Amino acid sequence: MFAVKTNVLMIVTIIMIMSFGIFGETISKTNSETKLIADLLAGYHPSVVPSDNGPVEVGMGFGMGYFDFIDETKELAIANGFLFRFWFDHRLQWSADDYNGTQVITIDRNTIWVPHIQVENSVTVKEPTDGQLRVLSSGRVSFNQPLHIEFICDMDLTYFPYDKQSCNIEFGSFLYTTEFVNLTASSYPFVIPNASLVKSAKDFQVTTFTVKRNEPYSQFVAPYGFADVTYTIGLKRQSNAYTAKLIIPSVLSSFLILATFLIPAASKEKITLCGILFLCLLLLIALLHTTVPGTGETILGQLLAFSLFVDFFATIMAVVSYNIKVNGIWSRKDSDIMLKDIKTNSDSQSDSGDKTLVTPPSMPSRKLAWLRYIDAISFIVFSIVFVIGVSVIMTQRE
Structure with missing residues (x-):
């Protein structure tokens, strides 16, 4: 029993000696650092550049x-x-x-x-x-x-x-x-x-x-x-999100503008489609303006502005064509030809005893031929510009 107590006392003594040694070493190190810092900063001025033989x-x-x-x-x-x-x-x-x-x-x-x-x-x-x-x-x-x-x-x-x-x-x-x-x-x-x-x-x-x-x-x-x-x-x-909400609608709207030049010149449907596309382009331009940061100019914005101009041109041409078809714009020569045709048809019907109402001949198609030529030229020009603009934009994806 006495031997056990002696061993325990020795172990406790050794632990205490080690603890005091470590603590003393820590104190000694702390004192050394304190003295070191005091020695280094003695006469040290933080505003002076420590340049020694060069920068x-x-x-x-x-x-x-x-x-x-x-x-x-x-x-x-x-x-x-x-x-x-x-x-x-x-x-x-x-x-x-x-x-x-x-x-x-x-x-x-x-x-x-x-x-x-x-x-x-x-x-x-x-x-x-x-x-x-x-x-x-x-x-x-x-x-x-x-x-x-x-x-x-x-x-x-x-x-x-x-x-x-x-x-x-x-x-x-x-x-x-x-x-x-x-x-x-x-x-x-x-x-x-x-x-x-x-x-x-x-x-x-x-x-x-x-x-x-x-x-x-x-x-x-x-x-x-x-x-x-x-x-x-x-x-x-x-750019994935912008492709879905800006690029694809813009490209499709521009394709539909191309389609308006393929519709007959004096068609009411052409006026309706041009009007709808005009509103769509305005919405896309407004969305682009709120999306694009700052006031930077973009190729997409220029393409939409050009598409808006072409759609406005197509709308005006469609309205003029439809008015020509409905109201008629005739020269004196055309009127004489129409009256001659009506008289000839009336005489032939009288000889045959037919009392059917005489109808005037249809408007000469040559009066709208120049409008169809304008549509064809506009389709070609806009297609070239459209393809170039889309190509420039899409090549920047890589």
Whole structure:
């Protein structure tokens, strides 16, 4: 019994000694980090650029996770992701052996120098006002923070709804020229742009995501310029829904306009069909106007406008043709021919004793021949323009 109590007491003693050792080591490490930070920041001024024999090389990367258009009419887009920055600060170097083997510390962003980087084409940028920086004993500093950007994206809607867009996010600084800070795109694998990792809204698919360094304003502050890093996002619109509600009705309505030129010139049905198609085209143009963002001109809109003009022309021709048929437009020569034919028919019926009512001859078909020629020419011209317009639109699907 005594031996058992002795063993238990020894085990408890060993556990307590280990616990105190670990706790003491933790306290010692904490004290070392506290002393290290105090030593590093003694006499450190966060406004001074840590340039030593040349500009500070700042590598940056933007890991975008989500993209969407918040207002296509105003050409505004949003992007969410993480902004990564890396640089060396020679004032933050130390020997790990002097501080109990401490090789990495975290420092508040407001206590040391941080490169000023802004989104040059942004409307609003939401980012945390605080944050921690990771500093290595070699003086390498890394700063990672989430970013929510609302920025301007110029759109080309010529081939809507089969359009492809390209949006730029420009990171740069108007505070430091390349004499003090040289901003470059980071080559670290986890910040290299990757389109497959970017989620987008249902209307668009991210196809490409690339990065390029520029110096667009070097001519104003020669020999140094303001460097920027531009991320380019390639987008392709998901056009299936627009094909169903815009393209197919527009194409079918245009085909029916072609059919009106094949209906006899003086037919009432032609007037009715032209009127219905005119209303359909107006509705399609109104739908396109409410669907297409901004005031961009599209080939589809031009095709619908041309179809509306041709339908108006066909309606006018149908009304004129019908009035010619009903009211008659005769020359004096035509009237003399008609009276001669009526008299001849009347005399022949009198000789035979037939008292049937004499009917006038039908209107000469040559009076409407020129209208049929106009219909034929219009059919050919509109068919050519229609085929060209539809071909241009449909080739943009690929």
